[in-house]
Amino acid sequence: MYTGSLRRLIDELGRLPGIGPKSAQRIAFHLLKVPGEDAHRLAASIIDVKDNTALCPVCLNVADTDSLCPICIDDRRDTTVLCVVEDPRDIVAVERTSQFRGRYHVLHGALNPLEGVGPEQLRVAELLTRLEPEGVVEVILCTNPNLEGEATALYLARLLTPLGVNVTRIASGLPVGGDLEYADELTLGRALEGRRTMETT
């Protein structure tokens, strides 16, 4: 009951993450309706992002082809503190806090022996080569607070601490605005473990 080109578009849209058959159909019919230039702009931006995007040669974040990423190119950023993340999207999350003025290093994954992801599959070698030339004094391990992220953090801490850098890990605890009653015991345990003296001044 669909035409061939509509069927193909629905199939292609359905491959995108978070897009089920219903959403794919809805988006396809929406694209049928919008002015031709809008649809062409979307198609062009998909091709553009593939053609003109590569990994930053320094931190492996997303960057324009043959260029540093917007953060490494910014010479106001502190080169002595590195924030290690699993994925370029995590950089967006950290940047949104406006609390970090150092640079990043993207591992492109986390240790996961069951899925065959060992240290060689992550961009660890590239991290090691950055420490000395950039004068790094602190590495903040900002991997996810789940099994894979914790294992990766532990692995990196053991690797980096003997090299004389200060290795830190982001805190786990209750989310701001959260409710003790609904906190799971692991998170609450971590929150207790990470307790700090109240500042009263």
Added chain:
Amino acid sequence: MYTGSLRRLIDELGRLPGIGPKSAQRIAFHLLKVPGEDAHRLAASIIDVKDNTALCPVCLNVADTDSLCPICIDDRRDTTVLCVVEDPRDIVAVERTSQFRGRYHVLHGALNPLEGVGPEQLRVAELLTRLEPEGVVEVILCTNPNLEGEATALYLARLLTPLGVNVTRIASGLPVGGDLEYADELTLGRALEGRRTMETT
């Protein structure tokens, strides 16, 4: 913190229906990761659907350019029964029931005086010209069971009945598998109104 092309892709994706900023970001990073040919296939199918799709000259469903739609082209369909729907997507829904073997007519909207949609904005004139040549004996009004759809159905019933065709309306009632306790009073009222004698044979 995004590159220019990534920012543009996220913006374009965010214009699609049901895609919020988070999903747009997720899809954009997904497209960055997939093989180039996958992304190009998606872009090509968007352009293809715009270039090669038009409205069926008979029923105004989606069709390949310069061609009848898959339903009007099928000569096994009964031309004497017309199912009138608001949108091409509604055809997909009716076809899924496998209970209708006639043809369709797409109004491309429903009456909505507040938004300036009167009978002239709908494809009513095209509907009238089909009745005689196609030998239509029944028109099933399959517009949505909401305010606009009901108003449209009433308008069409008043217009078509004097022309000697049998005008019917799809039933409203409790959804199959639904629960009386949770039915709203309007739906339950409609279900009572539309009650039918039980067949006991």
